[in-house]
Amino acid sequence: MATRATWLTRQPTTPIESPGLSAHQGSLELVPIPVALIALDEEQTRFEVVNRAFTRARLIDEPNLAPIVQTFLASEAQSEERDWQTGAAVERRHYRLTLSRLPQRTDRACIASFVDQTAEVRTEETLRREMATDSLTGLPNRGGFTDALEGSIAQGNASWAVLMIDLDRFSRFNACLGSLTGDELLITVARRIKGALRHSDTLARTGGDEFGVLLSIDADRDEAEHVARRIRDALATPFRLSEYELRVSCAIGIAFGDGTVSEAEDVIRHAQVAMKKSKSTKNAESYQTRALDSARAEFAMETSLRRAIESEQLNLVYQPICNLQTGRVSGFEALARWTDEHGVRHEPGRFIPVAEESGLIVPLGRWALDSALRTLARWDQRAGGDCGATVAVNLSPIQLQRDSIAGVVRRALNDTGLAGGRLKLEITESALINDPDRIARVLAGLKETGVTIAMDDFGTGFSNLASLQKLPIDVLKIDRSFVTGLLTDRDKVAIVRAILGLSQALGMATVAEGIEAIDVGQTLAALGCTFGQGYAYSRPLEPDAAYAFLRERNT
Numbered sequence: 001m002a003t004r005a006t007w008l009t010r011q012p013t014t015p016i017e018s019p020g021l022s023a024h025q026g027s028l029e030l031v032p033i034p035v036a037l038i039a040l041d042e043e044q045t046r047f048e049v050v051n052r053a054f055t056r057a058r059l060i061d062e063p064n065l066a067p068i069v070q071t072f073l074a075s076e077a078q079s080e081e082r083d084w085q086t087g088a089a090v091e092r093r094h095y096r097l098t099l100s101r102l103p104q105r106t107d108r109a110c111i112a113s114f115v116d117q118t119a120e121v122r123t124e125e126t127l128r129r130e131m132a133t134d135s136l137t138g139l140p141n142r143g144g145f146t147d148a149l150e151g152s153i154a155q156g157n158a159s160w161a162v163l164m165i166d167l168d169r170f171s172r173f174n175a176c177l178g179s180l181t182g183d184e185l186l187i188t189v190a191r192r193i194k195g196a197l198r199h200s201d202t203l204a205r206t207g208g209d210e211f212g213v214l215l216s217i218d219a220d221r222d223e224a225e226h227v228a229r230r231i232r233d234a235l236a237t238p239f240r241l242s243e244y245e246l247r248v249s250c251a252i253g254i255a256f257g258d259g260t261v262s263e264a265e266d267v268i269r270h271a272q273v274a275m276k277k278s279k280s281t282k283n284a285e286s287y288q289t290r291a292l293d294s295a296r297a298e299f300a301m302e303t304s305l306r307r308a309i310e311s312e313q314l315n316l317v318y319q320p321i322c323n324l325q326t327g328r329v330s331g332f333e334a335l336a337r338w339t340d341e342h343g344v345r346h347e348p349g350r351f352i353p354v355a356e357e358s359g360l361i362v363p364l365g366r367w368a369l370d371s372a373l374r375t376l377a378r379w380d381q382r383a384g385g386d387c388g389a390t391v392a393v394n395l396s397p398i399q400l401q402r403d404s405i406a407g408v409v410r411r412a413l414n415d416t417g418l419a420g421g422r423l424k425l426e427i428t429e430s431a432l433i434n435d436p437d438r439i440a441r442v443l444a445g446l447k448e449t450g451v452t453i454a455m456d457d458f459g460t461g462f463s464n465l466a467s468l469q470k471l472p473i474d475v476l477k478i479d480r481s482f483v484t485g486l487l488t489d490r491d492k493v494a495i496v497r498a499i500l501g502l503s504q505a506l507g508m509a510t511v512a513e514g515i516e517a518i519d520v521g522q523t524l525a526a527l528g529c530t531f532g533q534g535y536a537y538s539r540p541l542e543p544d545a546a547y548a549f550l551r552e553r554n555t
Contacts, residue, residue: 028049028050028051029051029052031051031053031113032053033053033113033114033115033116034050034051034053034054034056034057034059034095034113034114034116035050035051035053035054035111035112035113035114036049036050036051036054036059036060036111036112037049037050037102037109037110037111037112038069038109038110038111038112039105039107039108039109040069040070040073040074040107040108040109041107043070045066045069045070047060048109054114057093057114057116059086059114062086064086065084065086065112068082068084068097068099069099069110069112072099072110073101073108073109073110074108077101078100078101079098079099079100079101080098080099081096081097081098081099082096082097083095083096083097083117084096084097084114092118093116093118094116094117094118094120094121095114095115095116095117095118096114096115096117097112097113097114098112098113098115099111099112100113131143132144132147134204134205136183136186136187136205137186137187137190137205139190139203139204139205139211140202140203140204140205141204141205141206142204142206142207142212144204145202145204145206145212145214145268146264146265146268148202148204148214149162149214149264149267149268150264152214152216152257153257153261153262153264157216157258158258159216159217159221159256159257159258160214160215160216160217160256160257160258161214161215161217161221161223161224161254161255161256161257162212162213162214162215162254162255162257162267162268162270162271163212163213163215163224163227163228163231163252163253163254163271164206164210164211164212164213164252164253164255164268164271164272164274164275165193165210165211165212165213165231165250165251165252165275166209166210166250166251166252166275166279167189167209167210167248167249167250168248168249168250168251168279169248169249170182170185170186170208170209170248171209173185173246177241177244181241181242181244184241184242185239185241185246185248186205186209188239188241189211189235189239189248190203190205190211192234192235193211193213193231193234193235195234196227196230196231196233196234197213197215197227197230198216198227200216201213201214201215201216201227202214206268212268212271213227213231215227217256221256221286224254224256224286225254225284228252228254228284229284231250231252232249232250232252232284235248235249235250249282251275251276251278251279251282252275252278252284252285253270253271253272253273253274253275253276253277253278253284253285253286253287254271254274254284254285254286254287255267255268255270255271255274255286255287256286256287270287271287273287274286274287274288298354298357301346301350301351301354302354302358302360304340305338305351305354305355305358305360305364306358306360307341308338308340308341309360309363309364309367312367313338313339313340313341314336314337314338314364314367315336315337315338315371315542316334316335316336316337316368316371316372316375316543317334317335317337317540317541317542317546318332318333318334318335318375318391318540318541318542318543318546319332319333319335319533319538319539319540319541320332320533320537320538320541320546320549320550320553321333321392321511321531321532321533322521322531322532322533322537322553323530323531324512324521324522324524324525324529324530324531324532325525325530327553328553328554329388329389329549329550329553329554330389330390330531331389331390331391331392331424332389332390332391332392332546332550333391333392333394333426333533334368334371334372334375334391334392334393334394335348335540336348336352336364336368337540338351352396355396356396356397356398359398359402361396361398361399362398362399362402362403365393365395365396365399365403366403366408368393368394369393369408369409369412370412370415372391372393373391373412373413373415373416373418373422373423374416375391375543376389376390376391376416376418376422377416377417377418378543379543379547379550380418382547383551386422387547387550388550388554389550390421390422390423390424390452391422391423391424392423392424392425392426392454393423393424393425393426394425394426394427394456395425395426395427395431396431397427397428397430397431400427400431400439400442401438405442405445405446406442406445406446406448406449409423409425409446409449409451410449413449419450420449420450420451421450421451421452423451423452424451424452424453424454424475425446425451425452425453425454426454426455426456426477427443427453427454427455427456428455428456428457429455429457429458432471439471440470440471443471443472443473444472446472447472452474452475453471453472453473453474453475454473454474454475454476454477454511455468455473455475455476455477456477457477457479457513458476458477458478458479458499468506469506473506473508474508474509475508475509475510475511476499476502476503476508476509476510476511477510477511477512477513478496478499478510478511478512478513478529479513479514480513480514480534481514482495482496482499483496483512483513483514483515483520483524483534484514484516486520486523486524487519487520487523493527496512496524496527496529497527500527500528500529504528509530509531510528510529510530510531511529511530511531511532511533512524512529512531512532512533512534513532513533513534514533514534515532515533515534515535515536515537516534516535516536517536518536520536521534521536521537
């Protein structure tokens, strides 16, 4: 079929009559949009009549119109509508083209009308561009980044990578310095990251303090690691904002893609999984398949744990804390245990971190506190008075930050009728790191209830002597890492001796954890340690067994 058109134009000044059209129907000049009567003669298109709007639009010179008309007239269709555009990128105009066959004509002819949709199309493109752009930084947003990634996938690029970048402590900067300073920081961070990238790479702001990079890989995957290092180096220089000088670090997760990848969101999610790992390792991390499996397992555990807390499927066991000199039981540490509805036992080392990350540690901690105090109150009832033991409950740093823990403890004590001195609350050194002043106030509020406060796992964290002296700490618990192998390691003996000397100087009692042999307990007692717990004395016991152990040891 020929693609060349024969252009026959007229410049009518009065209504034009055409074969097969009445005088009224042939008045194309009365139509405000471009209209043309086009016939097909010997496989060539011929414009019989055009109106002035058609001529002004210069549509008669468009070479890509003739093939469309020829294809339509060669078909059996009576009408056809389609989007059609003309011109170069800058001057491009968009039309809705309608072709209608003339039933009165015995030859092949049609009326072509052109509705100009350029304004609507440009408005839609502008809105789409704005919807895909972050208004603060001018970078693509999450939607724009996904579009760019889908474009890379559609092109079948052989090798590329996605980097997800999360700024550390940004929420704290934003809260302390104000949103305007926070916005200024984000803009400056975006500029620095952009300066660390190549021209072919795409940077986007995918969340509040999260950025994404679509990286083309020319040689090998080490390029992604090099870019991650450049980004970290770019952010290492302090940011000077107003009168503040801020240091910003970040977590970077990397996920690689190639021609086999089909889903953009999967790659982004993989990079975010790696980014989560980077937050703990402080290094740029690449996605591994088992990391996603682990994340899915954690989400499943979170769901099961929430149901377990609501239905009270968890239970507490109690490990005796003994006086190393006399062997008498002074108290018990309450430890959470969880066997799910399918009979699967979950270790605390797995479900406690999940509870902390998900926020379930708050209701879990409240349940543990109430349950431990109720158990102690039942022991008192069985003993006909004070059974002679205290109970220790662990407090998570998340509880201290998010819960009104002093009020919770006060209500639990009132509900059971126990004195504050019967309860020991154990905190870790890590609880003091993020906001030591606030934690000091929280601990002061707890001391008003009369409880004893112990620092758990002492020696493994980052607390300093100045903060230790200021805090209302009553007991230091020596971490089991210093107790295990004590008899054969002089360094551990020296460390334990130093901790005991410190506790004595500060007027604090000491508890050694993880004692698995009687001679270790005797050595600790000789060094001056007051109390100890471990398998050498007893494993954690169910409530009834713990009470029986108490009565046996203390009778």
